Amino acid sequence: MPSLSEAYRSHPVHVQHKHPDLNSLQELPESYTWTHHGHDDHTNSPASNESVPVIDLNDPNASKLIHHACTTWGAYQVLNHGIPMSLLQDIQWVGETLFSLPSHQKHKAARSPDGVDGYGLARISSFFPKLMWSEGFTIVGSPLEHFRQLWPQDYDKYCDFVMQYDEAMKKLVGKLMLLMLDSLGITKEDLKWAGSKGQFEKTCAALQLNSYPTCPDPDRAMGLAAHTDSTLLTILYQNNISGLQVHRKGVGWVTVPPLSGGLVINVGDLLHILSNGLYPSVLHRVLVNRIQRRLSVAYLCGPPPNVEICPHAKLVGPNKPPLYKAVTWNEYLGTKAKHFNKALSTVRLCAPS
Numbered sequence: 132m133p134s135l136s137e138a139y140r141s142h143p144v145h146v147q148h149k150h151p152d153l154n155s156l157q158e159l160p161e162s163y164t165w166t167h168h169g170h171d172d173h174t175n176s177p178a179s180n181e182s183v184p185v186i187d188l189n190d191p192n193a194s195k196l197i198h199h200a201c202t203t204w205g206a207y208q209v210l211n212h213g214i215p216m217s218l219l220q221d222i223q224w225v226g227e228t229l230f231s232l233p234s235h236q237k238h239k240a241a242r243s244p245d246g247v248d249g250y251g252l253a254r255i256s257s258f259f260p261k262l263m264w265s266e267g268f269t270i271v272g273s274p275l276e277h278f279r280q281l282w283p284q285d286y287d288k289y290c291d292f293v294m295q296y297d298e299a300m301k302k303l304v305g306k307l308m309l310l311m312l313d314s315l316g317i318t319k320e321d322l323k324w325a326g327s328k329g330q331f332e333k334t335c336a337a338l339q340l341n342s343y344p345t346c347p348d349p350d351r352a353m354g355l356a357a358h359t360d361s362t363l364l365t366i367l368y369q370n371n372i373s374g375l376q377v378h379r380k381g382v383g384w385v386t387v388p389p390l391s392g393g394l395v396i397n398v399g400d401l402l403h404i405l406s407n408g409l410y411p412s413v414l415h416r417v418l419v420n421r422i423q424r425r426l427s428v429a430y431l432c433g434p435p436p437n438v439e440i441c442p443h444a445k446l447v448g449p450n451k452p453p454l455y456k457a458v459t460w461n462e463y464l465g466t467k468a469k470h471f472n473k474a475l476s477t478v479r480l481c482a483p484s
């Protein structure tokens with residue numbers, strides 16, 4: 132069975148590796164200048180009071196609320212998710228410390244050209260002519276080797292925080308998967324890969340730390356370009372700096388305001404497939420600002436690598452043909468590495484009615 136890192140490794144996306152230290156630039160270089168995008172958000176439109184739903188996981192109606200949020204937005208924020216605030220602060224501190232290291236130090240843990248983990252530009256960079264105003268660090272499995280390069284003296288305390296975060300996220304994934312499937316009328320017994328305890332303990336994940344340094348010309352820069360996640364679901368912690376936007380059909384770009392202790396849940400491409408197109412995988416992007424560095428931590432969660440994901444039988448019928456063919460995460464990552472935002476349409480069987 133291919134591991135997640137093997138899956139990524141077999142589908143390398145080539146990203147230019149030498150990039151300037153964004154923290155030291157006084158002007159936006161041409162290579163980072165996107166066309167002006169300040170006008171294309173929804174803030175002046177009549178729908179500006181629309182916002183991504185906030186759901187209390189202790190609410191007895193959570194499953195219904197999730198159904199509504201996922202069909203309309205493909206995203207929601209959660210409160211009372213069980214992750215202690217101290218753990219969120221710890222992982223944020225790891226990110227802050229990591230990205231504050233001198234550039235040459237960070238490059239000691241650079242992602243290898245065909246690799247998945249380590250320091251570098253966003254993997255999606257190769258699909259855009261302009262560079263993004265961000266830096267990232269990806270962790271799959273143990274961060275030990277890279278952290279040893281970054282912090283030769285005290286790497287173990289940073290590793291501990293990552294492991295604790297990973298452990299807590301795994302539990303939350305179990306809870307969220309149950310709720311999100313329930314919201315589709317699917318039980319854990321309906322999915323073989325839900326695991327013997329029905330807690331989705333075999334799901335695979337990558338942890339992505341993102342840093343968006345302050346920018347001298349934020350209106351013309353892009354922190355992270357519009358994309359959907361190749362996951363089942365993504366659990367995102369954003370510190371208290373705004374920047375994340377989601378796209379809603381008919382409304383446009385909508386900012387997801389940071390919520391103290393809140394987590395953003397994105398529907399990824401594989402859950403979109405599993406839901407037979409009912410839940411859109413949310414298109415999202417990140418804008419930057421000139422005042423404060425923004426940090427985010429994304430837990431990118433997918434199925435066990437060799438499991439085939441297809442529209443669930445309960446969501447398919449005579450009037451609802453399956454919209455997608457079955458794909459493993461590995462196969463889908465390959466498709467995404469080739470076709471990026473058109474990947475879903477390449478695994479599509481028929482047009483929606």
Ligand SMILES: O=C(O)CCC(=O)C(=O)O
Nearest residue numbers: 339341369375417427429
């Ligand atoms: O920084 C954010 O808020 C979003 C990050 C993201 O979309 C990703 O890592 O896939």
Ligand SMILES: [Fe+2]
Nearest residue numbers: 358359360415
């Ligand atoms: Fe994302």
